[in-house]
Amino acid sequence: MTDQSGTAKAWGGRFAEAPDRRLEAFNASVAFDVRMIREDIRGSIAHARMLGEQGVIPAADAAALERGLWQVLAEADAGDFSLTVTDEDVHTGVERRLREIAGAVAGKLHTGRSRNDQVATGLRLWTKGALLALMQGVLDLGDALADVAAANPGIAMPGYTHLQRAQPVLLAHHLLAYVAMLERDLDRLDDAYRRCDVMPLGAGALAGVTYPIDRELTRSDLGFAASFANSLDAVSDRDFVLDTLYACATIAMHLSRLSEEIILWATAEFRFIELADAFSTGSSIMPQKKNPDVAELARGKTGRVYGNLMALLTVTKGLPLTYNKDFQEDKEALFDSVDTVLATLDVFPPMIRTARWRTDRMADAAIADFSLATDAADLLARRGIPFREAHEAIGKLVASCIAQNTTFADLSDAEWAAAHPVFATEKPPLTAAESLAARDVPGGTAPNRVAAQLEAAQNTLSRHRATVTERETRRAEMMSPDVDAAG
Numbered sequence: 001m002t003d004q005s006g007t008a009k010a011w012g013g014r015f016a017e018a019p020d021r022r023l024e025a026f027n028a029s030v031a032f033d034v035r036m037i038r039e040d041i042r043g044s045i046a047h048a049r050m051l052g053e054q055g056v057i058p059a060a061d062a063a064a065l066e067r068g069l070w071q072v073l074a075e076a077d078a079g080d081f082s083l084t085v086t087d088e089d090v091h092t093g094v095e096r097r098l099r100e101i102a103g104a105v106a107g108k109l110h111t112g113r114s115r116n117d118q119v120a121t122g123l124r125l126w127t128k129g130a131l132l133a134l135m136q137g138v139l140d141l142g143d144a145l146a147d148v149a150a151a152n153p154g155i156a157m158p159g160y161t162h163l164q165r166a167q168p169v170l171l172a173h174h175l176l177a178y179v180a181m182l183e184r185d186l187d188r189l190d191d192a193y194r195r196c197d198v199m200p201l202g203a204g205a206l207a208g209v210t211y212p213i214d215r216e217l218t219r220s221d222l223g224f225a226a227s228f229a230n231s232l233d234a235v236s237d238r239d240f241v242l243d244t245l246y247a248c249a250t251i252a253m254h255l256s257r258l259s260e261e262i263i264l265w266a267t268a269e270f271r272f273i274e275l276a277d278a279f280s281t282g283s284s285i286m287p288q289k290k291n292p293d294v295a296e297l298a299r300g301k302t303g304r305v306y307g308n309l310m311a312l313l314t315v316t317k318g319l320p321l322t323y324n325k326d327f328q329e330d331k332e333a334l335f336d337s338v339d340t341v342l343a344t345l346d347v348f349p350p351m352i353r354t355a356r357w358r359t360d361r362m363a364d365a366a367i368a369d370f371s372l373a374t375d376a377a378d379l380l381a382r383r384g385i386p387f388r389e390a391h392e393a394i395g396k397l398v399a400s401c402i403a404q405n406t407t408f409a410d411l412s413d414a415e416w417a418a419a420h421p422v423f424a425t426e427k428p429p430l431t432a433a434e435s436l437a438a439r440d441v442p443g444g445t446a447p448n449r450v451a452a453q454l455e456a457a458q459n460t461l462s463r464h465r466a467t468v469t470e471r472e473t474r475r476a477e478m479m480s481p482d483v484d485a486a487g
């Protein structure tokens, strides 16, 4: 058998044998957790500063650690530093490189810290950044939908239940329903952010540390809103990842519903929308085809995003306190869901903005198939007829029209009067405009109500936008070596 020995590890002191290469390959997370290298290094910088400030290590050592860590970060940013499987994970890899740069002092960085509070800190920092990016993406899509709504204020389309034409609604009303979903998504992301915004440093491996640390220094340095209350929970809580995965799953579900409508609307049967060539694909065999692949892929990717949530719920369900290596499985699920949803949110806004909305087709369809039947029944009910009786009368009228292959528009005065005496003196709405205007209740589809909705939605989106921008600015400052507090 060939030698299968791997490379000595940071924890190797008590081991007589080198790790087996197969263990090494199976155990390593470096291939994926390298994505949080900036957050890992920044967490270490805060820890080193605090150790120096508190006199746990000499100030000169703390300064040397900080200098070395910024250099590792610069190398990583420039692509000059690569980690290998022998580094095990990003945390030990960064420490290895720090030792190459700064020498033996690198060994002091891990004073009063464990990889358990370190990984929780880095992952929380990374997740906060991801949540901000997700909020940006949701805002971009919300803006695109709101802009299309604003550009098409009076356009009627069929509203559906059971995918059967039901009552006319405004296209803007329909689009704003998706904006309402996205507003809730923003709330969910914000909520996930709030719970993610807790610093675990100082928990050590699990029980706290024996050094006179100052958590307030590291907390404010890293821009966390709070510090942990319980060290055992600090190293074993992955709720913040689950919150993020759930928020991603719900966004994916909303995008999937929108996708389904886009796919339907782009069919020859509907023809409510025509996607721009730049956001459509062709067929390798059928020259005439123009396919809505973006929407189909978004719908399809939803499965994977749901799967990631289920995966981590299952990973965490049987874990005793505190840290267990199972937690290493949190990252690929998290990264994949964030990547997948961000990719979808990147392509959707331009696809929506460049689509041609066939408002002529929508308007024609809006009042077809007796979509104004409820309005006729409502008129009878307003004149004192019990609604059930009104419903019955209009149902019969619809049936007789279907039998004669006519519509309400074709009915003579005598036929209206025969349907119900009220109609001898007063006709129900026969246009979409009348029908829409009648639904003048808060949240209804009347044009004035939809205009109010649009304005409220635009205000909500810009309020979220301001919060995200402010957080992004503070984060960029925190992550930048130019604004360091080294002195």
Ligand code: ARG
Pocket: 029, 033, 089, 091, 115, 116, 119, 323, 325, 327, 328, 329
């Ligand atoms: N790579 C590990 C993870 O992702 C880091 C923490 C390792 N901690 C430990 N006690 N082995 O969870």
